[in-house]
Amino acid sequence: MSNIFNPKKERFNDPLIKNMCEYKELVEEFEKDYEGTWAKFADQKIDWFEKYDTILDESDAPFYKWFVGGKMNVAYQCVDRHLKTKKNKAAIIFEGDNGDQRILTYRELSYEVSKTANMFKNRFGIKKGDRVVIYMPMIPEAAVSMLACAKIGAIHSVVFGGFSAEALRDRIIDAGAKLVVTADGAFRKGKPYMLKPVVDDALKTGCECVEKVCIVERNGEDIQWIAGRDYSFNELVKSESSFCEAEPMESEDPLFLLYTSGSTGKPKGVQHSSAGYILWAQMTMEWVFDIQDNDTYWCTADVGWITGHTYIVYGPLAAGATTVMFEGVPTFPDAGRCWRMVEEYRINQFYTSANSDKTSS
Secondary structure, three states: OOOOOOOOOOOOOOOOOOOHHHHHHHHHHHHHHHHHHHHHHHHHOOOOEEOOOOOOOOOOOOOOEEEEEEEOHHHHHHHHHHHHHHHOOOOEEEEOOOOOOEEEHHHHHHHHHHHHHHHHHHOOOOOOOOEEEEEEOOOOOHHHHHHHHHHHOOOOEEEEOOHHHHHHHHHHHHHHHEEEEEOEEEEEEEEEEHHHHHHHHOOOOOOOOOOEEEEEEEOOOOOOOOOOOOEEEEHHHHHOOOOOOOOOOOOOOOOEEEEEOOOOOOOOEEEEEHHHHHHHHHHHHOOOOOOOOOOEEEEOOOOOOOOHHHHHHHHHHOOEEEEEEEOOOOOOOOOOOOHHHHHOOOOOOOOOOOOOOOOOO
């Protein structure tokens, strides 16, 4: 691992905001010219396929539209544009519950995202605007599937892997999902747990919109395979090309749906658009975390929540950072698990919650 980690973690770049004076200057800049300041950062940070012609359209308030007329692609923003300068840099560091490890460089991540995107298109007929539900454990294929959807313009809806069949069913039906991407299961506290049986239960009634189920074989436990509906992610992706052209997306095209928990009523799908979301994700990585090129950053959330979307996948990768994904819990096999990982991977940015037994908060 020594070739992709900086052993001393020397932070050789100055902070984006060096002191309170510069912070106040930034606030004043926004107060004087709110639209123009956002346009300045959009021009600096987003690789536009076509430049926008209107910064902010307020004509249909409260349905405001940002960077109208612009075209870009979030997966290109997070992966492909970094290949010129960061292709051999670690993009995702994964550690499984049982200690297995996988490191994807930006070049390897680009290959995996493109192969998965091609699989979605060629084997499952997914196209721009289709909805894909992702019901996955915290493994690299979850992030790859999110980015693959973004690359071809499909709208993903990630459902937390701890949710019940009923909760999964509600979200599938509401989104009108054409494809469900899941796993046989994963590992937690040294033991396998299952996800595919929950999907089978969810699809028993009311989910006629779902045509296919794509299954990552993670824990190797026996599962039911329904002929004509269920397909192996691991097998199908092998034959796909590692090149996929990024679909040009309008700034306001939907990137993903993420549903509320449902604790106070029916879950409500919150739609996030492309350009505004990814700009905010990248800027908060810089403004809040002061992310630097040689940082190794770990957010312990789950991709089933908005924190995981923004601060495990989209924000760090848009900033060209190294992000850590962890399958397990911080107390297994003992309470020193996180700190051993911090030492081994030389993690110097650690974003977590006060919950001592879950990484999904």
